[in-house]
Amino acid sequence: MEDTWLARAKRLLALAETGQHFTTDPFDRERYDEIAGMARAMLADLGRVPLSQIEMTMPAHTGGYATPSIDIRAAVIRNGGILLVRERSDGLWAMPGGFADIGSSPAENIEREVLEEAGLRVTAQTLYAVRHKARHPYPPDPRDFYKLFFLCSPLDAATPIPGPETSEAAFFAPDALPDLSRTRNLEKDIYAAFQANGKSPSPAKFD
Structure with missing residues (x-):
């Protein structure tokens, strides 16, 4: 669970950014800018x-109501193993995924991420x-995220190969996971995929 003061600071920033967008009073705008x-x-x-560093990871809001960002992750399970990729940015392993791109559906986004x-x-x-990142033991993050986890089926038996943002790609048994990039996924995210795999469709677990 996220630290209370971190949660309050993030909420305060969201309220200020929403106020910046909707106010028409120049004095209120100055106040929202200061907040x-x-x-x-x-x-x-x-x-x-x-x-x-905060300003780089959280640039000035571009307008509209401030809302959480969307992170999507793919669970691809084959022969008792789950697909993980090694991130070039930190050298750790994660289920394929990342920020959802505007203009594509969630399914299109995650299928493209696995291919890339x-x-x-x-x-x-x-x-x-569907997880609210702040409610789970991921490392603290100044940004606010909803994390969407999809079970995905491979269309063929091709061997995974890394892409521009990854250095390795391979399948791992749930009891032999490598060092995970915990900002991206936790062990419980992977175990939940194995629990859901092969079962008839059921409602997604959500916060």
């Missing part, structure tokens, strides 16, 4: 990182979990 700046400074203090990161053609079959 947004204070919230980013609080996030920097809580994360013990430079303010510039592991060279495998898959079809999205079942949404098995």
Whole structure:
């Protein structure tokens, strides 16, 4: 569960950004700008990182109502193993996925991510979990995310190959997982995929 002060700082920033978009009063805009700046400074203090790092990972809101970002992950299971890719950015392993791109459906997004990161053609079959990242033991994050986890079926028996953002791609048994990129996925995300695999479709677990 996310630290209470981190959750409050993120919520304060979201309220300020929403106010920046909807206000028509120049004095209110100045106040919202100041509140947004204070919230980013609080996030920097809580994360013990430079303010510039917060501003880089959380650029100024471009307009509209401030909402969580969407992260999607694919569980591709074959012969008792799950597909994981080694991220070039941190050298750790994760289910293929990333930010959802605007203009594509969730299924299109995740199928493309698997192809780009592991060279495998898959079809999205079942949404098995929707998690609010802040409610689970992922490392603290100044951004707010909903994480969507899909069971995907491979369309052929091709061997996985890494893509531009990954250095390796392979299948792993659930009792022999490599070091995971815990900002992207936890062991329980993978175990939940094995529990859902092969069963008749059931409602996704959600927060």
